[in-house]
Amino acid sequence: MRQTLARFLLLLLSFLALPALTVPATAQEVTTSHALILHGTPKYPADFKHFEYVNPDAPKGGEVIQAAIGTFDSLNPFILRGVSAAALGLTFDTLLQSSSDEAFTEYGLLAESIELPADRKWVAFTLRPEARFHDGKPVTAEDVVWSFETLKAKGAPFYRAYYADVLKAEALGERKVRFSFGDTVNMELPLIIGQMPVLPKHYFADKEFDRTSLEPITGSGPYKVASFEPGRTITYERVADYWAKDLPIMRGRYNYDRIRYDYYRDATVAIEAFKAGAYDFRLENSAKEWATAYDFPAQRQGLAVQREIPHELPTGMQGFAMNTRRAIFSDPRVRLAMNYAFDFEWSNKALFYGAYTRTESYFSNSELASRGLPEGEELKILEQFRGKIPDEVFTTEYKNPTTDGSGNNRANLRKALELLQSAGWQVKGGKLVNAAGEPFAFEILLSSPTFERIALPYAKNLERLGIEASVRTVDTAQYQNRIDGFDFDMTVDVWGQSLSPGNEQRDFWGSSRRDEQGSRNTAGIADPVIDQLIDMVIQAPDRDSLIARTRALDRVLLWGHYVVPHWHIRAFRTVYWDKFAQPDITPKYALGFSDTWWIDPAKAEKVNAFRRRSSN
Known part of the structure; x- marks a missing residue:
């Protein structure tokens, strides 16, 4: 379907909120917290160790290959021009990050704490001192302000609509930034700002933000672009010294060493490539293909799995x-x-x-x-x-x-x-x-x-x-x-x-x-x-x-x-080579393949042996 900004952000629309973790410090009733929630109370307290739907001891390693349809000619997913590569969101961190077993809650990622007054007319984030971009430079309040102003002015039209009611962003020091909303009643604005990817101002000092580019943007996320061929393939490599890897919200997540996307002309070609062992996992959107396409030797021998995984997501x-x-x-x-x-x-x-x-x-x-x-x-x-x-x-x-x-x-x-x-x-x-x-x-x-x-x-x-x-x-x-x-x-x-x-x-x-x-x-x-x-x-x-x-x-x-x-349909239709393991608990509102599954070495060796025999 369409490849507007919705392709990157629409699956991130789980929203954040306000718990009462400290006594209001002023007459403004400002609350400081580790999380935001639109309505209710967050599931996870400030001292939680990890999300329930992860294996905190999941092993890291291996490569997973997936398919994408069409082409790409840009590594900038934030602008209207060009067709950006799949999964670039893996390379960028946001101020907050949602949990996948709550409808509306997000927890601090780049931000270690959030301040919010009772009238929700502004929100302030204090950044973690250890937050770093992939080039080693710290993530600062200046980067946050620059990201907001640039996305709104030069980013895809989605951002202008999404941030329309945000009056201004201002740095209150090296690690603290405040967003003001004026008199507009907009309950989720603090949540929306928390979803904003933070980009490095220094990287764009000599570059035009709104131009398509095949130079990877320096991010701060769990992966970085390792290699690519425009329109054919892109590979992401897990950042071994990722600054946030030990945070509670990251434990047990992003376990693959490499994630590769290979591009195919159409779905029919991609299905045949999957059955030939060219890639590892696919979501099947065609009922016909789901019913007829996956009777092949590896599936009959139990080396490939065809499985519906129920979810509680709105289907839109x-x-x-x-x-x-x-x-x-x-x-x-x-x-x-x-x-x-x-x-x-x-x-x-x-x-x-x-x-x-x-x-x-x-x-x-x-x-x-x-x-x-x-x-x-x-x-x-x-x-x-x-x-x-x-x-x-x-x-x-x-x-x-x-x-x-x-x-x-x-x-x-x-x-x-x-x-x-x-x-x-x-x-x-x-x-x-x-x-x-x-x-x-x-x-x-x-x-x-x-x-x-x-x-x-x-x-x-x-x-x-x-x-x-x-x-x-x-x-x-x-x-x-x-x-x-x-x-x-x-x-x-x-x-x-x-x-x-x-x-x-x-x-x-x-x-x-x-x-x-x-x-x-x-x-x-x-x-x-x-x-x-x-x-x-x-x-x-x-x-x-x-x-x-x-x-x-x-x-x-x-x-x-x-x-x-x-x-x-109220389930994810998945087909994958049986080289993966996953947590006992499946999140209600996400599939979790990219960030909570991991590769089982013993299973992977059986799959690889079968593929080698089949190719001879």
């Missing part, structure tokens, strides 16, 4: 996203008609082996998803906007159109045609045209051939309505350029969600992001009601309010019909 929304900047998709009746034309039940049966559940919420698989009819606090919120939002929000539970799965969806197509006719479209000479005689024609833009088998039958259904929908798959770089510039009609997009939605919703649906190239507002939404609901989510004072406000936002988004919803 994936769907055919319509660009409402285009006139043909400006009418919600037309957008709803697009949903009636999609036969999910047939697709699930014929293409997906019955593996999926249809998505009916932007926050699916979580308590944040709207359900039934609005009531209680959620209803009170929505009543403020009665007359400005669809009446169905109050009267009808959102449900996608359904079919019997036979492939004969005439009833839904008739409904789709009625909606199109009510929006001013008519069938003439077998073609759907508007009052000016212009045909209803558009392109479905894809970045991978994988989705062609879904998009092509969908286009065939649209053809029965007199609509000409062409399907076009382009290379990764061209796709990214067109998406960033909103040069598309319909595409497949994914909006991942955390258990604590907030400021990132502005980038997804906010009016201010509609025309900002590179934003995640793919659908081109510009609705004052949605803007207000996003602000309410951001300002939610407690968990119950956050749930009610998020459900209200979800409901209004659904009834706007901005996407044709796809499907989801």
Whole structure:
């Protein structure tokens, strides 16, 4: 899917918080802590030894190889230009880091302590004196301030939206930095700032930050770039003297000596390479491949493992996203008609082996998803906007159109045609045209051939309505350029969600992001009601309010019909060569492969022996 900043940060949206560990020192009720939490109390106290879901004595060593699809031409993941290499986040540390068994908590990484007043109008971080970049230079408050100002001014558009309510950052000494938020009520701003990667100001003294570059940026994380071939492969090497390796939040983590990503043209080639032993681990996103592709000798002999690992993560929304900047998709009746034309039940049966559940919420698989009819606090919120939002929000539970799965969806197509006719479209000479005689024609833009088998039958259904929908798959770089510039009609997009939605919703649906190239507002939404609901989510004072406000936002988004919803699954589908070991406890909100698993030498030797025999 898309390779915007969301590819690096969206899977980091677990948020931090405020425990009461010291007596407030001033009339401002400033609390000093080792962690931040949005609502509630952190699971781990200040003197904890390690996270529960790690093996603190996990052995270090070995190399793991994974696959990436497409190409890369940049080692700067923080800017809009270029296609950055996979997993560059391994090389950069942040002020705080989330735990994977709590929904909203983060603990000090670069920061050894956090100060936060009761009104949450600012946050201050004191850096650890031992924090170092890979070149040995200390991480300073000046680096933090420079990183914030540079990311906001020259980084990808995501940062400007994410940090919009942060007024300023100032160094209060060599190791202390303070961020001020003014009078804005934005409960998660301290958490968001804690997620910020800290970059070395000295490294960029003679370089342009917003230029693509194939020179590795000096980081402070557990890995550094060891070698690469642009567009083909990149290898990360564990930093043996990593400054944070003995911190409680790092014990038992980042155990591989080397992590390598090899690039493949498409998923089909990558699967065959996996079965041939070219790499070690893959997440399988195709139900067809999951059901049919992995019956091969190593799997039958128990040397390769095919395994579903359940999780409790929100599954977000994936769907055919319509660009409402285009006139043909400006009418919600037309957008709803697009949903009636999609036969999910047939697709699930014929293409997906019955593996999926249809998505009916932007926050699916979580308590944040709207359900039934609005009531209680959620209803009170929505009543403020009665007359400005669809009446169905109050009267009808959102449900996608359904079919019997036979492939004969005439009833839904008739409904789709009625909606199109009510929006001013008519069938003439077998073609759907508007009052000016212009045909209803558009392109479905894809970045991978994988989705062609879904998009092509969908286009065939649209053809029965007199609509000409062409399907076009382009290379990764061209796709990214067109998406960033909103040069598309319909595409497949994914909006991942955390258990604590907030400021990132502005980038997804906010009016201010509609025309900002590179934003995640793919659908081109510009609705004052949605803007207000996003602000309410951001300002939610407690968990119950956050749930009610998020459900209200979800409901209004659904009834706007901005996407044709796809499907989801509540597990990671993993396939890997049996050379790994993992902790007894699996984290609720992460897979943990990159940072909590390790290589078992005895298992690895069996795998390597099999590979050697197979290659002879």
